[in-house]
Amino acid sequence: MYYRCMGGRDTEKERGIDVLLRPELNTALTALADAVEEFAAQESLSGALPINLNLVLDELITNSVSYALTNVADPVLRLRLRRDGDMVVAEVEDNGAAFDPFKEAPKPDIEQGLDERPIGGLGVFLVMQLSETAHYERDGDTNRIILQMRMES
Amino acid sequence: MANQSSLTVPSTEQDDAVVLCPTGRVDGTNVTILQGAVRERLEAGQVRLVFDMVDLHYISSAGLRVLLMAARDLQAQGGKAVFCNLSEQIRQVFEITGFDKILAVHGNREDALAAL
Numbered sequence: 103m104y105y106r107c108m109g110g111r112d113t114e115k116e117r118g119i120d121v122l123l124r125p126e127l128n129t130a131l132t133a134l135a136d137a138v139e140e141f142a143a144q145e146s147l148s149g150a151l152p153i154n155l156n157l158v159l160d161e162l163i164t165n166s167v168s169y170a171l172t173n174v175a176d177p178v179l180r181l182r183l184r185r186d187g188d189m190v191v192a193e194v195e196d197n198g199a200a201f202d203p204f205k206e207a208p209k210p211d212i213e214q215g216l217d218e219r220p221i222g223g224l225g226v227f228l229v230m231q232l233s234e235t236a237h238y239e240r241d242g243d244t245n246r247i248i249l250q251m252r253m254e255s
Numbered sequence: 256m257a258n259q260s261s262l263t264v265p266s267t268e269q270d271d272a273v274v275l276c277p278t279g280r281v282d283g284t285n286v287t288i289l290q291g292a293v294r295e296r297l298e299a300g301q302v303r304l305v306f307d308m309v310d311l312h313y314i315s316s317a318g319l320r321v322l323l324m325a326a327r328d329l330q331a332q333g334g335k336a337v338f339c340n341l342s343e344q345i346r347q348v349f350e351i352t353g354f355d356k357i358l359a360v361h362g363n364r365e366d367a368l369a370a371l
Contacts, residue, residue: 127283127284128284131282131283131284150343150344150347153313153344154344154347156313157313157315157344157348160282160283160315161315161316164282164283164315164317168283210352210353212352212353212356213353214357215357216323216326216327216330216357216358217327217330219323219357221320221323221324224316224319224320224352225315225316225317227316227351227352228316228348228351228352231351232351
């Protein structure tokens with residue numbers, strides 16, 4: 103637990119989440135569920151937001167662990183959650199090869215029938231649909247995805 | 256600590272169909288359990304399946320892919336997959352991805368069995 107001094111007033115518990123995840127799927131998704139649970143309690147998140155936050159981060163972390171980080175010698179996977187006004191801001195970083203999922207992942211055609219529907223691209227599509235904003239940036243050797251999700255009023 | 260990979264797939268036979276009840280959460284860590292439960296029925300020639308989702312609380316795209324492939328495989332063998340009792344989260348991802356239009360979704364098990 104971390105504390106910071108607030109200009110002479112009482113100390114206030116540091117808010118937000120900043121964790122390194124072990125890049126193994128089971129461990130990483132369990133740590134994700136714990137992080138979302140802790141953050142949801144900190145910020146009193148309600149309704150569908152905690153489960154949707156878990157889902158979009160599950161999709162991003164699963165992609166990082168299953169694709170981006172598979173051939174990286176010293177894989178790094180980092181999750182940050184914070185609140186900014188009425189938005190939840192989530193960041194996922196990995197040090198895999200540069201990959202912008204919002205540009206490069208296949209886009210599902212949700213109008214296609216059962217037999218024609220390709221099975222890929224659903225995860226990234228869910229991320230884009232459930233997030234208010236979704237950005238990718240490359241920073242040195244780091245892929246960073248920044249999402250905003252609106253808190254229910 | 257949340258048990259992320261908790262998934263079981265109990266099943267019962269009812270009205271000449273098999274009802275699968277995926278229970279817990281389905282994500283990339285445990286999706287093979289669901290896949291295996293479907294394959295087992297396919298291999299036994301049981302191609303009329305109800306997925307009763309009443310005890311499934313969470314599904315990611317990994318699970319959606321398995322449901323899509325199951326519906327396709329069953330149809331190819333002259334059978335059918337029907338779905339019922341979706342939670343709010345699962346109903347939402349079905350709607351966003353258009354799965355509610357390509358899969359047969361019903362409110363409860365009775366209606367699902369009747370639609371097979």
